[in-house]
Amino acid sequence: MYCVIQEVELKKSDSHGEYKELEVYKNEWIMAGREVKFYSYRFTGERFERPIKKAYKISIHKSYRENGKVKKKQWSICTMDYYWIAIYGAGIYDCCNIESKAKAIGITEEELCDIIYKKLDLLEYKIKSEYQETEEYKTHKKHEGIINKYNIDKKEFEKKYGKDSYDKCYDVFGKLREPELLDFIKRQYEAHKERERSYYKNFKGNYNNNSNSSYYNNKQSNYNVEDKEKYKKIYKTLAKTYHPDIIKDDGEMMKIVNKLKEEWGI
Incomplete structure (x- = not known):
């Protein structure tokens, strides 16, 4: 039992070539009377031509003797396009139901794959090596590298400055498009951090002062350890x-919460 891979000519290639260009695309609209815009990307221009119009018909052949005569039997497995193999690889499981094929032949899936890949691996290596020398492949990898870097830069930027902030300032190539907006976003971030630092500084100071008062000590003695743990959970x-940065108020609700904390002596 052996594998036969027959090269067949196609009238035309079923696959489309990669785009030759990657460009910046600016989205703009008006929301609540205010202009909103951000930068995205798209593939454009002509596509690469794919001149090779070949496919590969894979089948299994078996020779045997019956009544002194040599007979042959064959089973069709699948047909793979040249560019499918070049881009996605020669995966048998992607192209047919290998389980049913093996069952029809009377062997296991593993045995069938071993027979096929002894020949198919060599063909895949040859086709991929050829394709990776083309301008289409090199351009595709260049675009892929640009987009991967864009995704990394965007993730790091938005981890600090918030969701959807990167595309409002930068394009896919990492070029700064809106310097004034970037400056505003950074100043807004620093102001928020300063408010946060100031709040926690005051909160810590008030906590330390109250923890030394006779009132606090008197309240502390009214609860056992189990009760205090429950009140701590409620306070948190x-x-x-009601943190001011959450509800955006003047801090009145947080003052009430802190007063409860003092009264509970936790």
């Missing part, structure tokens, strides 16, 4: 809910 939930 309230503090997260």
Whole structure:
């Protein structure tokens, strides 16, 4: 039992070539009377021509003797396009139901794959090596590298400055398009961090002062350890809910929460 791979000519290639260009695309619209814009990307221009119009018909052949005569039997497995192999690889499982093919032949899937790949691996290596020398492949890898770097830069930037902020300032090539907006985003971020530092500094100061008062000590003695743990959980939930940066108020609700904390002596 052996594998036969027959090269067949196609009238035309079924696959489209990669685009030759990657360009910046600016999205703009008006929302609530304010202009909103951000930069994205798209593939454009002509596509590369794919001149090779070949496919490969894979089949299994078996020779045997019956009544002193040599007979042959064959099973069709699948047909693979040249560019499919070049781009996606020669994966048998992607092109046919290998389980049913093996069952029809009367062998296991593993045995069938071993027979096929002894020949198919060599063909795949040859085709991929040829394709990787083409301008289409080199251009595709160049675009892929640009987009991968863009995704990394965007992720790092937005981890610090917030969701959807990168595309408002930079394009896919990493070029700064809106310097004034970038400056505003950075100043806004620093102002937020300063408010955060100031709040926690005051909060810590108030906590330390109150923890030394006779009132605090008197309250502390009214609860056992188990009760205090429960009140601590309640306080943490309230503090997260009514933090001024969350509800955007003047801090009045947080003052009430802190007063409860003092009264509970936790």
